[in-house]
Each structure stands twice: as C-alpha cells, then as structure tokens.
Amino acid sequence: MKAAVIENFNDIIFKEVEQPSLDHDEALIKVEYTGVCGTDVHILLGNHKQVKLPLIPGHEFVGRLAKINTDRETNLKIGQRVVAQPLTGCGKCELCIQGRDNVCVDLNIFGIHSDGCFAEYIKVPLKKVYAVPEEIDPRVVSLVEPLAVAMHDVRRSNLQVGQTALIVGGGPIGVLMAMVAKLNGAAKVAISEINEERIKFAKEMDMGFEMINPLKVDIDEEIERLTDHMGFDVVYEVSGVQAGADLMTKAAKIGGTIMMVGIPTKSYMVDTGAITLKELKMEGVRIHAQINFKAALEVIKNNIFNDKLKRLITNEFHIEDIKEAMDFCIKDKDHFKVLLKMS
Template sequence: MRTIIFPNVKEFDIMDVDMPTLLDGEALIKVEYCGICGSDIHILNGHHPTAKFPLIPGHEFVGELIEVKGLNPQNLQPGDSVVAQPFFSCGCCEPCADGKDNVCTSLAIKGVHINGGFAQYVKVLTRKVYKVPEGVDNQLAAITEPLAVAVHDVRRSNLAVGESALVIGGGPIGILIALVARQAGASKVVISEISDFRRQFAQDLGFETVNPLDEDFKQRVNPDGKGYNVVYEVSGT
C-alpha cells in the first residue's frame, strides 16, 4: 500500500509498504481522509519527545471499514464509514481498569509511536471504532478527534447555559472549542487571536474577535469590567 512516511527527523517520503496484518480484536480501515495536525508538523521537525521513527504519521482519519477480526460487539459491517480513537491500550493495567485507557501504561498513539493514517489502510482496535452517522460528510468526520478534544475541554470547564466564554487562540482547536461552547449554550463567546486570517475565519463563523496586540485590547476584551465565566487558553503560550 502507498504511504507517506517520516524516515527520520526532517525527512519525508512516499513509499509502498506491506498491508497491516490484523490480530484478534483489530479492524482494518481504508483511509479516505486524514487531517494534518500540528503535532504531525512537530514530529517532522523533531519537536515531539516521544515520537518513534521511521513513522507513518496521521491520527485524524476516517474511512471505509474493510475487515474486523475476532469479536465485533458494535456489529460493524464492511463498507461502514468509520472513525477511531487513534491509540492502542492494553485494557489490563490499573488506568485501563479505571476507565482511563488514555493513560495506559503501554499507551501507543497512532501516528506518534506506531504507524498512523497517512496511508491507504490503517489498523485499529475494534473496540475503538465508531460508525459515522448517516448524513455526515466524511470530510467533516475526519475532524472527529480534534472535535472530541474540544468537547472534552468544554465539559471539564463546567460551562453553564447563559455563561460567557473567552477563547485565547483562534487555531483549529480554539475554533472548535468556541463552536462547542456556543452549542452548549454560552451567551457570549469571544476569541482572542493575533492572526488576521484566523480572526476573519472566526468572524465568518459569527464570533466576536479581539486582537491582543491592539492598544485598546483591554477595553475591547472586557468592555463591561465583568470578565468571563470561563476562559480557555488554547494558544500554547
């Protein structure tokens, strides 16, 4: 199968490799779309401390289910459009037993520690596969993983209906958090962003924006002096 591969830091190639071999409890997906995450760029540039090379990157993927080997509790069918949680966990250690398999002692993230979705096919744990709902375009479904990050952030913030929110950073995750906060019932969502392009993108989605580099930033971001009920820091600064 054809893949994009990072042989080493700052090395990029297109290669043909063997198809993944399924073990019991694994599923094979034919990739249709795979998003480019900021972490993929960090890995390529050698800024990810745990990435392992050579590596097929990519963890934001959607595609067609080809095969399931072993148990299939979700009753997935070949041909289904599916997404997946992009990591392998043992299911046996203390964090896994406590429902926190995202911090499994043997955690391996697709596209970081093990081969990911920048390929024609990718294998995943069957129990981490989810069918894309009818009517959802697969291009949109490809951002399920970053959208899940945004949903998790808003849930953890305990944002209540009618409360206000400030999002610091208007990149992909910041925009998704703003969208989720608005959908969750926030009365006001403001995005602080220095990039003209990103501010315009946010405005096109109906959000009020401010530029922290403007001299009148303090007045514009907090005109009534009441502040915000919830602030999301998504700029990495």
Template sequence: MKALRYLAPNVAKTENIEEPLCGQDEALIRVHSAGICGTDLAIFVGKHPRAKAPLVMGHEFAGEIVEIKSSEIDSEVTVGDKVTVYPLLSCGHCWACKNGVSHVCRDLKLIGIDRDGAFAEYVNVPLDLILKFPEDLTYDQGALIEPLAVAVHAMEMAGEPDWQTAVVVGSGPIGLLVGLCLKHSGIETTIISDINAHRLKRAEKLGFHTFNSTEGNLVDLVNEVTHKEGADIVFECAGSSPAALQMCDLVRPRGKVIMVSVHKEPPPVDLRAISFKEITMVGTRVYTLSSYQKALQMIKDLPFDALISHKLDIGNAAEGFELMQKPEDVCKVIINIS
C-alpha cells in the first residue's frame, strides 16, 4: 500500500510498504482523509521527543472499516461503517487512568506518533477507539473532528462560558476552532491575534475581530475594547514565548488564561500578574473521549471548509510539510487517499 513515512529529520516520502495486519480486537480502516497537524510537523523536523523513524504519521483521520477481528460477537461497529478514531493510547493503570482522566496518562501514547498512523491507505486500530459518524458527514469533516476536539476540550476546561470578551492568541487551525467554539457558545466579542497577515485574513473572513501583533500592542486594543479592564478569558494557542509573556497582561482581575498550545521550551510567564490579579491558569492536553464525541456532533454546524487551505493526494503528501513551513496562507492541510 502507499504510505507517507517519516524517514529521518526533514525527510518524508510516499513509499510502497506492507499493509498492516488486523490484530485481535482491532479493525483495519481504509483511510480516505487525514489532516497534517503541528505535531506531525514537529515529527518531520526531528523535534518530537518520542516519534522514531520509520513512522507512518497521521492521527487525525477518517475512513471506512474493511475488516474486524473481535472476540465479542456484538461489536458496535461493522465492516463498511464510516468512522473516525480517538487516537489516544493510555496505560490503564496509572493514577490518571484509574481516575477517569486517561487523556493525561503519565505514559500517554498516540496512533501516528508511537505506532503507525493514517498517512496510508490502511491503518489498524483497537476496536474500542473507533467512533462511527453519521452518513451525511464527509471524510474531510471526519478528519477535522480531532483538532475540533482539542478546542471543545479547552472550552470545557474553561468552565461555564459566562464571559463577554475573549482573546484567542494564535490563528492557526486550533485558534480558529477555539474562536468558532466561542461563537457557538454565544460569546459577544472574540479578538483573534497572530503575527501572520494571511492567517488573520482567514480569521477575518470567519467574522472575528483580528489583530496583527507585528503592527502594535494587543494589550492596547484589549484595553480599548474592555474599558481598560482586560478580557474575561484568554486562550493561548500560539505556543510562542512572547505570547506566553503577554497573556497575563490581556486578562482582567479574576480572569482566566487557558493554555491550549504546547510550548517546546518553558517560556517566561508573569507570575506577579497572576498573584496581583488572582488569575486562574488552566492547562489543557489533547481531549477526553466525551469532548471527542461532542466534537463529532458539532462539526456539521461549523464552516469547516474555511479551515481547509490545501488538499493533497497521498502521492505528493510530503509537500504538505514544505507548505506548512512557508509564511503563506496555510491552515489545515488534508491528505486524500482514494
């Protein structure tokens, strides 16, 4: 089968490799659509701490079940079903796993990072991770459920949305999806900032109030909009050091800062502001199964098309990594395999 594999830092190729076997209590999925994520880019450039070459990347995907090997007679899914996959593999016996928060398992692994994933014609996955999706959903929508689940989980971790003004720092796919979730919950004003004018144009088209941080100070704009009080809530989706340093200046006293991005190094943070304003900082990691299921229900209500900037065929899928490193209008890159 054709598969895009990570072979060495900055080397990924579409090759012909053996089809994976369907193991016991697994299903074999014929992949139709898979999204390239920032994490895949981190793997590609050789900066992911766990991923080892050769690896078929890809953890955001949708496809069709072609084979099932189940020890139970009544499996919830059947051959021919259109499905997506909750790609988290947790250990099952650490504190987190025993306390219903297995997404923060101390030994968390992912399909497409720690074992072969979905940038391929076929992928084998444990049966209990498969989620069926409605017939009227497209495979491309199915591939966007995973990043949407990140945003849905961030919203859940933020608590009851009783805020009026929200700031989203970073207008990549996750920042935009957080913005769309905020809109969906009826938040009055959402300001999305970035340093990339192309990305901001996309956010503007989606109806957000945007700000280019290379052209001024975001704090000034937030103060102007909020009568110098600060935003009720800030979602940090940029993963950059300047964004981390600024986030506490953007929020009002007793406001919340939600960490959505993963910082590669520990950035400087204004701890004094956290004390003086009694700011609540909330960390978030991937998603729970319930946020994933909620994302599956929500995806059809969102203008998901607006997030897909490029579609590539599996044959030239490696181009996706070049695209994502260009300062152009690149949002979600989808690999189609048919």
C-alpha cells in the first residue's frame, strides 16, 4: 500500500510500504479522508517527545471497512463506511476502569505511538470501530475526532446552561469548542484571537460568537462589557502561550473555572495569586475519552450542525501531494481544517 511516512524530522515522503496484517479482534480500514491536526505538524517538526521514527502520522479519518479478524459476533459489514477512535488504553488500569482511557498509564494513540492513517489502509482494534450512515458527507465525518476533543473539554468543564464562556485561541479546536459551548446552552461564548482572518472566519460561522482581538481592544473593558463586570464562568485556554495564560486568570469570574487545553511548547508563568484570591478551579484536559468519541459521532449522525462543521474544512489536498500539504499547514496561518483525500 501507499502511505505518507516521516523517516526523518522535517521530511515526509509518499511511498510504498507493507500493508498492516491483522491480529485477533482487529479491523483493517481503507482510508477515504484524513484530517491534518496540529499534532501531525508538531510530529513532523520534531516537537513531539513521544514519537519514534519512522512513523506514518495521522489520527483523524473516515474510511471503509476492508477486513475483520475476529470470532466474535459483530454488526459491522465489509465495505461499510466507518470511523475509529484513535486511542487505546490498557483496559486494566484504574483510569481505564473509570472510563478515562485518554489518560491511561499505557496509552497508545495511532499516528503518534504507532502508525496512523496517512495511508491507504490502517489497522485498529475492532472495539474502536463505529459504523457511519452512508448519507452523511464523509468529509464531515472525518471531523469526529476533533469534535470529540471539543466535547470532552466542554463536558469536563461542567459549563451550565446560561453561563458565559471564553475560549482563548480561535483555531479549529477553539472554534469547535465554541460551537459545543453554544450547543451546551452557554448564554455567551467569546473567542479571543489575534489573527484577523480567523476572527472573520469565526464570525462568519454565524453562531453569535463574541470575537475579541486583545491586540486591538482594551481587554479589561471588553471582559467587563461582555460579562456585566463579572468575568467568564469558564475560560478555556487553548493557545498554549504566555499571553493566553495571562488572560485566563484575568478573564475568569471569581469562583470560576479554567480549563487547560493547549499544550505549551515551553512552560509559562501562571498568576497563582489570582487562583487563590478568586478561588478559581483549574483543570487539565487531554484528547478525549471513548465516551466522547461515541457522543461526537451521535452529534454528526443527528446533523446538529453538520453544515457548520463542513465550513471548518478550508483546504483539501491529495495524499500524493503530502509534502505540499504539510508545507501549507506549517506556513499558512489562516486555514482551519486541511483534509487529505486518499484516492
């Protein structure tokens, strides 16, 4: 089969590789579309500590079931359109038992710890495979993984109907989180972002997001105006930079919650005094648990906002042009989701 392989950092090539052979209770999926995530870019640039080369990256995809190796009963049918949750926990540790497979002590994420979906075929554990109705646009379905991430973050934050939310960082995950916060009944959802193209894009989603460019407005005044002098009930820090960390403690309401989503490339200072004085709650969130992947697929299957999801896909490349596609993802700052078409 053909696949995009990182053999050396900063270099990805499209080449012939061996098709994976199936172990027990595994499925082989022929990939149709795969999404490029910020993580894939970090891996290519050598910024991901857990990666060993060579590696086929990619953990967001939709495809068709090609083969199953099991003696158990299954409703899945060969040729059917499917998605698969990209992470697998050990299934035995305390966290897995609690349904927190995303923070398992022995976590495997394909495209990071093992070969991913920038390939014609990928093998996955059968228990991670979900069928998708034929009538839904497969491009939209390919967004199930990032949507699951956004849902995990909002669910963990315990955002309540009628509350206010601020998302610091308006990239694909930030906007998805804003969409989920709205769906969750937030009275006001604001996004802080410094890229004017991204601000325009988020506004054009037409979901009533309040857009803040902290470089252009008096941020204290803006927080007061948007929250009636109270601050936001929940602040989601997605940017992973110092300016975002400064904003999160400032923008959170007294007694409010800060969710740490973005992973900083280098550690930053946090105003811990504000956490004490305002009695803030601060919690980290990582990827998504299987329950959220399943729920994200339900949101797509029930067409809650598939038209909006589709608008997040701003660029499409053929997998053969992987070098060009990754180069674009690194250099272009205005895109949202880039999809790779497999055939």
